[in-house]
Amino acid sequence: MTQSDPSKAQPPKPKNVLFIMCDQLRFDYLSCAGHPSLSTPNIDALASRGVRFNRAYVQSPVCGPSRMSFYTGRYMRSHGSNWNNFPLRVGEPTLGEHLKRLGVRNVLVGKTHMKADDEGMARLGIDPDSVIGVEAAQCGFEPYERDDGLHPTRPGAERPRYDGYLEAQGYPARNPWEDWANSGEGPDGEQQNGWLLAHGDKPARVPDEHSETPYMTRRAIDFMREAKADGRPWCLHLSYIKPHWPYIAPAPYHDMYSADDVQPAIRTDGEKQNPHPVYGAFMDMRVSRNFSREDVRRRVIPAYMGLIKQIDDQLGLLFRFLDDEGLSASTMIVFTADHGDYLGDHWLGEKDLFHEMSVKVPLIVVDPAPAADPTRGTVSEVLVEAIDLAATFIDYFGGQVPRHIVEGRSLMPHLLGQPVAGWRQFVISEYDYSMQDVRRTLGREPAECRLFMLFDGRFKYIHAPGFRPMLYDLASDPDEFRDLGDDPDFQAERARLRDWLLGWALTDHNRITMPDNRIEAYSPAAQLKSGILIGYWDEAELAAAKKGFGLD
Incomplete structure (x- = not known):
């Protein structure tokens, strides 16, 4: 063969x-x-x-x-x-x-x-x-x-x-x-x-x-x-x-x-x-x-x-x-x-x-x-x-x-x-209703017409700027018939989900020109090697720092 x-x-x-x-x-x-x-x-x-x-x-x-x-x-x-x-x-x-x-x-x-x-x-x-x-x-x-x-x-x-x-x-x-x-x-x-x-x-x-x-x-x-x-x-x-x-x-x-x-x-x-x-x-x-x-x-x-x-x-x-x-x-x-x-x-x-x-x-x-x-x-x-x-x-x-x-x-x-x-704990969806007649019905300016949904697999929280939130518990209400957005018994859930939404909103999403690995490569030693000497007192302190970083 x-x-x-x-x-x-x-x-x-x-x-x-x-x-x-x-x-x-x-x-x-x-x-x-x-x-x-x-x-x-x-x-x-x-x-x-x-x-x-x-x-x-x-x-x-x-x-x-x-x-x-x-x-x-x-x-x-x-x-x-x-x-x-x-x-x-x-x-x-x-x-x-x-x-x-x-x-x-x-x-x-x-x-x-x-x-x-x-x-x-x-x-x-x-x-x-x-x-x-x-x-x-x-x-x-x-x-x-x-x-x-x-x-x-x-x-x-x-x-x-x-x-x-x-x-x-x-x-x-x-x-x-x-x-x-x-x-x-x-x-x-x-x-x-x-x-x-x-x-x-x-x-x-x-x-x-x-x-x-x-x-x-x-x-x-x-x-x-x-x-x-x-x-x-x-x-x-x-x-x-x-x-x-x-x-x-x-x-x-x-x-x-x-x-x-x-x-x-x-x-x-x-x-x-x-x-x-x-x-x-x-x-x-x-x-x-x-x-x-x-x-x-x-x-x-x-x-x-x-x-x-x-x-x-x-x-x-x-x-x-x-x-x-x-x-x-x-x-x-x-x-x-x-x-x-x-x-x-x-x-x-x-x-x-x-x-x-x-x-x-x-x-x-x-x-x-x-x-x-x-x-x-x-x-x-x-x-x-x-x-x-x-x-x-x-x-x-x-x-x-x-x-x-x-x-x-x-x-x-x-x-x-x-x-x-560490898979995700929630999903996000957004909606801008400024192009709908709803904006005029509600008397809103275009910049005010945003909705944000956060769903954690059970609770669906909807942030509506200018209005109270909406909240649905899909465990007890899978068809989403009951809005719990103003139910006092669910204040803690609304606060928890609002904090999660705030954390998501504050996450950096515009730093698209600087990848993480270039940031991670930045260090005091790299700064010193480039000749940028910020905060040093005298030659002795500088020499000690170079020695500590293996640059002498």
Whole structure:
């Protein structure tokens, strides 16, 4: 038997990351998370191959600031992009910059909700078409196919390629994304605007294969095919726009679920009686009033479920592609969402506050390495933050997480079943409601419209400047019906959590240009060696100090 020549052995395949994000997907709308009607076998199979983190929280319950935290590994208070289309300031370090140093391509297919800091780039003389300009404008991503959807015809926006694709398939319009992919059709062929909740039961005007989710899946596959020839490791962010509104799905997903599959709303009449002023103002928003109607929920939620089912079906095709191309054994797969959706729970629509269905997200991580075999199919109850993914990816690709920049923590030890000392005691989420009509309802100035959530795994404390706090005990009240923010029996808990929040707020988060190791290397001996002689009396004292430091 001839032994193979080690010098001719095939080099190991480069590591890759497939970072999948759904927009506005609730943590509990998966069958592996216990949904009684919605079947998601491909996502469930993914969970059986990795770790499902059952207590993962985003750093803001709104698309833009949440995603900026995912993409920088930093809290909202640190990166300053507090709302959708608030520019991420030029120079803010991103995951793309960290991975580029490791020789890894950071590639986008889908949505980022990133707004470029055009004024900052102009001030610094950065050409937006240069390599640096593109990286700064695209949140550190190589934009293989960027499509934020939602408002593709807004002033100054580049027309998405998806619009051109729809036109090529025979769906011409100024905005085919809205007029075809996100609209229904009446009995006489009239367009029915998919933005309107009343049309949630209609099929979209394009067939399944031409709708957004399959299109983006194919584009992700296109990239991975092309990347094989390149040979470099990659992190591909496949960012689905759905199940975010407009709540309208193509056939057959539009009527795959019915009103009978709609779960009872998680809410009580008591929540509407003397609510916290901020909570009460959000309950009075139009979207909340409409989703508080049972007929609206029964019309919209089946479409929401159909959009999730479509994503699961497409992920089945995507995972089979990875298997067929031999990529599964070298690709970490992450599945998550940027936030959830109230869908009428707690008398709210959208995702603006901090109840579990808004701020908690699904998170499944599959590490293909044999070392992760002991944790496959497990459910972890550790407290996880969205910013942990940036740290995890840096760690996975062999880099050192820059602790002075990235505020998240690597999940790699949890994936490998290793003990972790001193894991976090709480998670943080933030919200800036200055862009909402709630600000005017409450008579607040923009700088006063901040909310801070701290959750320690049992108590959820919400600091609302200018108002009393909110507090929920999820051990005795898992549905968060009873606000203990002014209950005298819980004063001690509120004080404890407020101190923790203050400690977090006072933690240095702006020293991003000086790494810890350079600070640790600084010493009196180094100062003396540099010739800086502060505080010495005379030559004798100086000579003694040099001798003590071994510098004589």
